[in-house]
Amino acid sequence: MSDEKKFAAYICTGCGIGDRLDAGQLENVATREGRMNVVKQHEMLCSKEGVKMIQDDIDNDGVTHVVIAACSRRAKMEAFAFPQTEVAITRANLREGVIWARPDTDEAKETTQEMAEDYIRMSCGEIKQMNPPKPSGQQGRNPNVLVVGGGVTGMTAALEAADAGYTVHLVEKTGALGGHVAKLHKRVPFRAAPPGTPNTPDANLPMPEDTGIEELIKRVEENDSIKVYLNSRITKTSGAPGRFSVDISAESGDTVTENIGSIVQATGFTLYDPSELKEFNYAGSPDVVTNLEFEELTNAAGDGPIKRPSDGKEVKAVVFVQDVGQNSDEEGKLPYDSGVGDLVAIKQALYCKHHNGDDCDTTIVYNNLRTPGAPGEDFYRSGQKNGVIFTKGDVKEVIPGDTLTVKMHDKILDEDADVHADLVVLDVGMVPNSGPDPYAANESLEGMSDEERAEELEAQAEAAAAEEAGGPSVSVESILNLDYRQGTDLPQLKWGFTDSHFICFPYETRRTGIYAAGPVRRPMDIKQAMDDATGAAMKAIQEIENAAQGRAAHPRVGDLSYPTFRKEGCTQCKRCTVECPFGAIDEDEERYPQYNESRCRRCGTCMGACPVRVISFENYSVNTVGAQIKECSIPEEWDEKPRILVLACENDAYPALDQAAIAGEEISPWARVIPVRCLGSVSLSWVTDSLNNGFDGIIMMGCKRGDDYQCHFVRGSAMANERMAKVGDTLESLNLEPERVVVHEVAITDIERVPALIKDMEETIEKIGLSPFKF
Amino acid sequence: MSDLNKRMIEEYRNDFLKEVEANVEEGEWVKMCMQCGVCSGSCPLGKHWAHPPQEIFMMIRAGKRDEVLTSDSMWMCTSCYNCIVRCPRQLPITHIMHGLATYSKKLGLVPKGQPTATFAEIFWNNMMKKGRVNELKLGLALYFKDGFGPGIKEALRNKDLGTKMMKAKRMSPAEFFGGHGIKDVSGLQKMIKKAQELEEARMKKFD
Numbered sequence: 001m002s003d004e005k006k007f008a009a010y011i012c013t014g015c016g017i018g019d020r021l022d023a024g025q026l027e028n029v030a031t032r033e034g035r036m037n038v039v040k041q042h043e044m045l046c047s048k049e050g051v052k053m054i055q056d057d058i059d060n061d062g063v064t065h066v067v068i069a070a071c072s073r074r075a076k077m078e079a080f081a082f083p084q085t086e087v088a089i090t091r092a093n094l095r096e097g098v099i100w101a102r103p104d105t106d107e108a109k110e111t112t113q114e115m116a117e118d119y120i121r122m123s124c125g126e127i128k129q130m131n132p133p134k135p136s137g138q139q140g141r142n143p144n145v146l147v148v149g150g151g152v153t154g155m156t157a158a159l160e161a162a163d164a165g166y167t168v169h170l171v172e173k174t175g176a177l178g179g180h181v182a183k184l185h186k187r188v189p190f191r192a193a194p195p196g197t198p199n200t201p202d203a204n205l206p207m208p209e210d211t212g213i214e215e216l217i218k219r220v221e222e223n224d225s226i227k228v229y230l231n232s233r234i235t236k237t238s239g240a241p242g243r244f245s246v247d248i249s250a251e252s253g254d255t256v257t258e259n260i261g262s263i264v265q266a267t268g269f270t271l272y273d274p275s276e277l278k279e280f281n282y283a284g285s286p287d288v289v290t291n292l293e294f295e296e297l298t299n300a301a302g303d304g305p306i307k308r309p310s311d312g313k314e315v316k317a318v319v320f321v322q323d324v325g326q327n328s329d330e331e332g333k334l335p336y337d338s339g340v341g342d343l344v345a346i347k348q349a350l351y352c353k354h355h356n357g358d359d360c361d362t363t364i365v366y367n368n369l370r371t372p373g374a375p376g377e378d379f380y381r382s383g384q385k386n387g388v389i390f391t392k393g394d395v396k397e398v399i400p401g402d403t404l405t406v407k408m409h410d411k412i413l414d415e416d417a418d419v420h421a422d423l424v425v426l427d428v429g430m431v432p433n434s435g436p437d438p439y440a441a442n443e444s445l446e447g448m449s450d451e452e453r454a455e456e457l458e459a460q461a462e463a464a465a466a467e468e469a470g471g472p473s474v475s476v477e478s479i480l481n482l483d484y485r486q487g488t489d490l491p492q493l494k495w496g497f498t499d500s501h502f503i504c505f506p507y508e509t510r511r512t513g514i515y516a517a518g519p520v521r522r523p524m525d526i527k528q529a530m531d532d533a534t535g536a537a538m539k540a541i542q543e544i545e546n547a548a549q550g551r552a553a554h555p556r557v558g559d560l561s562y563p564t565f566r567k568e569g570c571t572q573c574k575r576c577t578v579e580c581p582f583g584a585i586d587e588d589e590e591r592y593p594q595y596n597e598s599r600c601r602r603c604g605t606c607m608g609a610c611p612v613r614v615i616s617f618e619n620y621s622v623n624t625v626g627a628q629i630k631e632c633s634i635p636e637e638w639d640e641k642p643r644i645l646v647l648a649c650e651n652d653a654y655p656a657l658d659q660a661a662i663a664g665e666e667i668s669p670w671a672r673v674i675p676v677r678c679l680g681s682v683s684l685s686w687v688t689d690s691l692n693n694g695f696d697g698i699i700m701m702g703c704k705r706g707d708d709y710q711c712h713f714v715r716g717s718a719m720a721n722e723r724m725a726k727v728g729d730t731l732e733s734l735n736l737e738p739e740r741v742v743v744h745e746v747a748i749t750d751i752e753r754v755p756a757l758i759k760d761m762e763e764t765i766e767k768i769g770l771s772p773f774k775f
Numbered sequence: 776m777s778d779l780n781k782r783m784i785e786e787y788r789n790d791f792l793k794e795v796e797a798n799v800e801e802g803e804w805v806k807m808c809m810q811c812g813v814c815s816g817s818c819p820l821g822k823h824w825a826h827p828p829q830e831i832f833m834m835i836r837a838g839k840r841d842e843v844l845t846s847d848s849m850w851m852c853t854s855c856y857n858c859i860v861r862c863p864r865q866l867p868i869t870h871i872m873h874g875l876a877t878y879s880k881k882l883g884l885v886p887k888g889q890p891t892a893t894f895a896e897i898f899w900n901n902m903m904k905k906g907r908v909n910e911l912k913l914g915l916a917l918y919f920k921d922g923f924g925p926g927i928k929e930a931l932r933n934k935d936l937g938t939k940m941m942k943a944k945r946m947s948p949a950e951f952f953g954g955h956g957i958k959d960v961s962g963l964q965k966m967i968k969k970a971q972e973l974e975e976a977r978m979k980k981f982d
């Protein structure tokens with residue numbers, strides 16, 4: 001490819017575009033105003049011939065920059081997939097964006113044509129600011145997967161990755177593989193009863209089964225592609241996907257450094273400690289045990305009866321207290337429910353029946369009986385069939401004594417009752433082992449001004465430095481010891497579970513190339529954890545291949561562009577390094593931002609953050625959008641044709657607009673939509689420029705932010721919202737009404753709401769009048 | 776059997792559930808109830824009873840032997856079968872209701888004057904005499920079940936109905952004297968007695 005740039009625009013007249021629009025006029029606009037070197041029409045651009053026409057121009061005519069004026073950029077992606085590194089491509093949305101969004105009437109003809117011409121102008125302006133992306137070449141193909149945690153999740157992930165031909169380093173902090181499952185007597189069955197099994201009390205229903213852990217451990221140990229490190233921890237992780245450098249330190253002090261492609265974190269859970277809940281007397285009586293301790297009691301029983309810890313008496317009556325310290329807003333309790341505790345209780349009650357005989361009484365006092373998973377309901381019936389008593393109640397107190405008394409309120413019979421037992425088993429919940437939350441301290445930053453924020457960050461950095469120098473040690477031990485600018489471990493979403501995009505991409509965390517699996521992600525049982533491990537292993541493999549080619553991960557899968565900054569302009573303000581939702585940017589020795597391509601998700605949040613606008617992608621920058629804003633025609637005031645700029649997130653808002661048009665919803669003829677990678681990438685300068693150019697209103701549409709966010713880049717939408725709080729000042733200085741700029745949270749399903757939001761702005765403008773900034 | 780009534784039942788243990796399984800018709804189903812409440816919600820009479828079916832089943836599992844067996848709830852069941860049709864666990868609820876009633880009768884725990892129970896007893900005795908139901912005597916026995924005075928009152932109140940039934944030959948005054956029966960009454964009585972003995976022998980004793 002020579003450095004010579006050659007710009008071409010291709011106008012499709014298929015799909016009714018040619019019937020509704022004056023394509024000759026569009027060609028004129030592209031040639032005269034857009035100054036394209038080549039402009040061609042085709043009756044069906046996405047057909048083999050159409051695509052070949054473009055390809056021929058690229059191959060033989062030296063075309064390097066292509067505007068495709070046809071359907072939405074979300075349609076016909078495969079047809080127009082020209083090699084990213086050779087040509088820069090943009091799409092003018094004439095189908096969904098214009099003809100389908102407008103009524104086919106004589107009155108609408110003029111404004112519809114104007115809309116199409118604007119999109120041609122805008123795309124021609126944009127393409128001139130674009131270049132084909134060049135991957136950084138920062139990393140190559142590294143086929144090593146690091147799995148942290150040697151429990152059932154970690155081992156399953158290791159085996160899956162190894163079976164797929166990758167090398168695995170499996171690090172386990174204890175001296176043995178197996179994790180929690182190795183301590184269990186049996187597991188909850190994996191399979192439901194066969195279809196057609198009757199409801200009768202004598203039906204053949206699933207029973208507790210062998211954990212299979214020994215077999216799994218054996219398979220891991222015998223696998224030549226898996227290297228196991230016992231009694232070891234990760235003491236340092238630096239780099240990025242495809243080029244992680246990981247220090248694995250054994251208890252003995254020996255440290256090895258391994259080059260790693262991607263990481264699966266399967267660090268599991270710790271059981272909640274019920275000692276502080278005085279009413280259950282866990283600390284007060286040896287015969288009050290946790291569900292895990294009960295497994296140990298059963299293992300100790302061998303083939304004989306289960307005996308109670310205090311005096312070794314054979315257990316004749318057991319009460320299972322469910323949801324201990326779970327599902328509660330109270331201080332010191334878990335705000336969530338582990339979800340699997342009732343299955344565990346059924347399993348353990350069945351141990352009692354098996355070991356201590358049918359006349360060993362077992363009562364499960366539940367609150368809401370949950371038996372998730374395929375065999376759940378059948379396993380519940382299995383418990384009932386075998387005489388386990390289930391009762392919905394609130395346990396108020398466990399009174400120790402030779403016979404324990406469980407004081408409870410029966411919620412079905414609505415009365416208090418005392419149940420006597422030899423042993424009480426507490427269903428305690430799972431607490432994720434996710435390490436310290438890198439953003440825990442940052443919560444205090446919300447709502448701070450720029451100066452306060454900078455001060456606070458500086459103070460935090462100093463405190464961290466002091467700690468490293470031997471100050472007070474952190475309470476939660478780090479697991480990954482990432483040497484990222486943004487902290488040592490995976491960011492957490494809620495209640496200490498590692499963050500992920502729970503709607504679209506459950507394994508994805510906020511650290512690219514590091515995938516969480518198993519109960520560290522959410523409470524789950526063995527079967528779910530094994531499925532989860534498989535998913536995470538697949539993601540880890542995919543990331544190795546992506547990183548090797550410089551391709552982005554979810555959601556801009558395969559994108560080769562990545563952000564760079566112009567060093568001469570950078571003021572070292574640190575906004576980009578702090579605001580990147582994925583911790584992709586470190587600092588170099590001179591304290592300049594240091595980008596890590598394969599950690600980056602290409603959201604552009606850094607670009608939107610940079611106050612001096614020095615961050616850009618080859619094919620997406622302050623200028624690519626700026627040019628579109630500039631090229632959009634602004635009719636004179638007396639034409640009474642307002643212009644509404646819609647900056648629409650390409651993940652949800654833009655497809656919602658397309659869908660609205662497909663569904664026949666009308667979109668205001670005054671709207672000009674520009675897709676953005678994320679609202680987080682929106683530069684304040686776009687708002688200022690468009691207002692100065694005479695746009696009458698600006699609508700920003702992004703995904704839902706907050707705790708139950710839907711933002712595909714987690715924090716982008718929230719960042720944008722914080723930044724846009726400052727738009728008020730800009731409007732004030734321009735003497736404009738605040739209603740002219742709005743930010744909306746939009747979901748991909750909002751296909752009726754999205755056109756209505758634009759209509760609202762149209763009405764607002766009617767009310768307050770056109771912008772005085774028209775030339 | 777009445778020694779059964781003296782035993783102590785520990786709450787939320789299986790003792791009473793096991794007794795119900797052994798001695799109540801379809802009792803082995805009780806443990807399979809998942810307490811969804813669909814039966815109680817479906818029962819046309821449920822809200823008028825002390826303990827609709829779901830609650831009865833929970834009480835059995837809670838070991839509330841006395842309260843269950845002396846309850847009049849199961850006597851209130853009209854055999855409409857709504858609950859059976861709807862129970863997601865397919866419990867034969869109606870049959871369990873009747874089974875519980877029968878068991879409570881056997882143990883002599885039926886509440887005094889429970890009308891369904893009284894009627895059932897009059898009906899049974901009436902039928903056992905001749906092997907057929909004597910409508911006239913059944914009606915009169917019902918009228919006079921609370922004594923002579925109320926009996927006369929009740930009879931007068933229903934005299935029009937009685938007259939009509941006689942006219943339509945649904946009832947005959949001649950039935951008062953002996954009445955019709957089957958050929959081998961004593962054979963029937965012997966058969967029933969044997970069946971009762973067999974049933975008795977099958978009842979499990981608990982102590």
Ligand code: SF4
Pocket residue numbers: 563579580581582583584585595599600601602603604605606607
């Ligand atoms: S903010 Fe987004 S685009 Fe910028 S470095 Fe981070 S992930 Fe990449």
Ligand code: SF4
Pocket residue numbers: 565569570571572573574575576577593609610611612613614615
């Ligand atoms: S936000 Fe811009 S100015 Fe600030 S450190 Fe990053 S690149 Fe430099």
Ligand code: SF4
Pocket residue numbers: 807808809810811812813814815828829832861862863864865866868
């Ligand atoms: S409908 Fe069936 S399962 Fe539900 S409460 Fe009634 S008996 Fe139990």
Ligand code: SF4
Pocket residue numbers: 814817818819820821828851852853854855856857858859868869872
């Ligand atoms: S059969 Fe009896 S218990 Fe069932 S719904 Fe009808 S009246 Fe109620």
